[in-house]
Amino acid sequence: MTDFTKTREMFDIPAGMTYLNGNSLGPMPRACEASVVSFLNDEWKTELIKGWNTKNWFTQTNTIGDRVGKLIGAPTGTTVLGDTLSIKVFQAVAAGLAMVPDRRVILSDNGNFPTDLYMVEGLMKLKNDGYDLRTPDPLDVMDQINEDVAVVMLTEVDYRTGYKHDMTAVIAKAHSVGAVVVWDLAHSAGAIPVDVMAANADFAIGCTYKFLNGGPGSPAFIYVAERLHSSVEPALSGWFSHAAPFAFDLSYRPAKNIERLRIGTPSIAAFSLLSAALDIWDHVDMNDLRTRSIELCELFIREVEKRCKGVTLASPRDPYQRGSHVSFEFEHGFACMQALIAEKVIGDFRAPNIMRFGIAPLFNDEKDILRAVEKLEDILNNETWKEDRFRHRGLVT
Numbered sequence: 001m002t003d004f005t006k007t008r009e010m011f012d013i014p015a016g017m018t019y020l021n022g023n024s025l026g027p028m029p030r031a032c033e034a035s036v037v038s039f040l041n042d043e044w045k046t047e048l049i050k051g052w053n054t055k056n057w058f059t060q061t062n063t064i065g066d067r068v069g070k071l072i073g074a075p076t077g078t079t080v081l082g083d084t085l086s087i088k089v090f091q092a093v094a095a096g097l098a099m100v101p102d103r104r105v106i107l108s109d110n111g112n113f114p115t116d117l118y119m120v121e122g123l124m125k126l127k128n129d130g131y132d133l134r135t136p137d138p139l140d141v142m143d144q145i146n147e148d149v150a151v152v153m154l155t156e157v158d159y160r161t162g163y164k165h166d167m168t169a170v171i172a173k174a175h176s177v178g179a180v181v182v183w184d185l186a187h188s189a190g191a192i193p194v195d196v197m198a199a200n201a202d203f204a205i206g207c208t209y210k211f212l213n214g215g216p217g218s219p220a221f222i223y224v225a226e227r228l229h230s231s232v233e234p235a236l237s238g239w240f241s242h243a244a245p246f247a248f249d250l251s252y253r254p255a256k257n258i259e260r261l262r263i264g265t266p267s268i269a270a271f272s273l274l275s276a277a278l279d280i281w282d283h284v285d286m287n288d289l290r291t292r293s294i295e296l297c298e299l300f301i302r303e304v305e306k307r308c309k310g311v312t313l314a315s316p317r318d319p320y321q322r323g324s325h326v327s328f329e330f331e332h333g334f335a336c337m338q339a340l341i342a343e344k345v346i347g348d349f350r351a352p353n354i355m356r357f358g359i360a361p362l363f364n365d366e367k368d369i370l371r372a373v374e375k376l377e378d379i380l381n382n383e384t385w386k387e388d389r390f391r392h393r394g395l396v397t
């Protein structure tokens, strides 16, 4: 059994803070400090350029990538790190379209995170070849998978509601009509068990600063099924994806394997943080994590519905149709979340009216849940959210 009191101790969360936003930015693992200091003193300062070889910087895209891959059921050699998730969307969808050249439809849903849709819009404009992006309601996606579709691009767990697609069913249907599937695991990796092998996924991408706690700007990941490695076309053909980067050839030849999804020089400093954050997962069983997450989410929903008037559950009621965050609709959701934050209960707000609470068993427990409910109850009863100071919207909500 995973000992979640032990994993909680591995994080440095400010005293008095109830942090329910690990789905947006994971808190700092204590081990990150020593790891980045060691990178500075024992690697960059002392090794300088030699570090690419002596400290294996050049292969960390893969070695640390494999550790992330392990958390989504990916075998060694199928996951690499680098860049941002937006860029991984572009890479994966571009590669998927190249595999089904005779079709012109990309199917997503209207619950997808906007950057995923924006990146596809940019890609379609660049290709300028009659592509069409369809965004039905999440529940209608299955019905719209047909022989017109080249690529199905979905975020497994909806960033607002927490609604979870049935990955295995979507892939089976897409494959049966000859479509390729790209999964965005931004709200899945480190939140719920994922098994890309069992589901027979083609492409999976995600970020490492949410439930994986790698820190702001931590590198994204891309998984490509091994059966596709020799045919996948890298649209972003940077030198790190070349068959022989240090031959400095004037023209491009893709690397034979997952390396062809690398692009350029990654942030090695960020790897030192992510690597320390990933150590925590050595102590965690994903099935235990899921059980615990459901317990805490159920407790939260039950208590909010009992005690907090005027808010409506925006997440699926069935825990197996949810990821690891819970959302409530409230007309004055923005101001209410600001009032919660003033009470050191940190969740976030997603337009137009959603208050979102990430529940991460690695560091959240019953006390966090009950404290958040208590503060929410107070704010609603006293209408504290009406205060002027809770109206101001910062650059980031």
Ligand SMILES: *Cc1c(COP(=O)(O)O)cnc(C)c1O
Residues within 6 Å of the ligand: 084, 085, 086, 087, 112, 113, 115, 116, 155, 159, 184, 186, 187, 207, 220
């Ligand atoms: C968080 C998130 C992103 C963020 O993309 P970045 O390029 O890392 O800023 C993209 N897609 C989804 C589904 C997300 O949840």
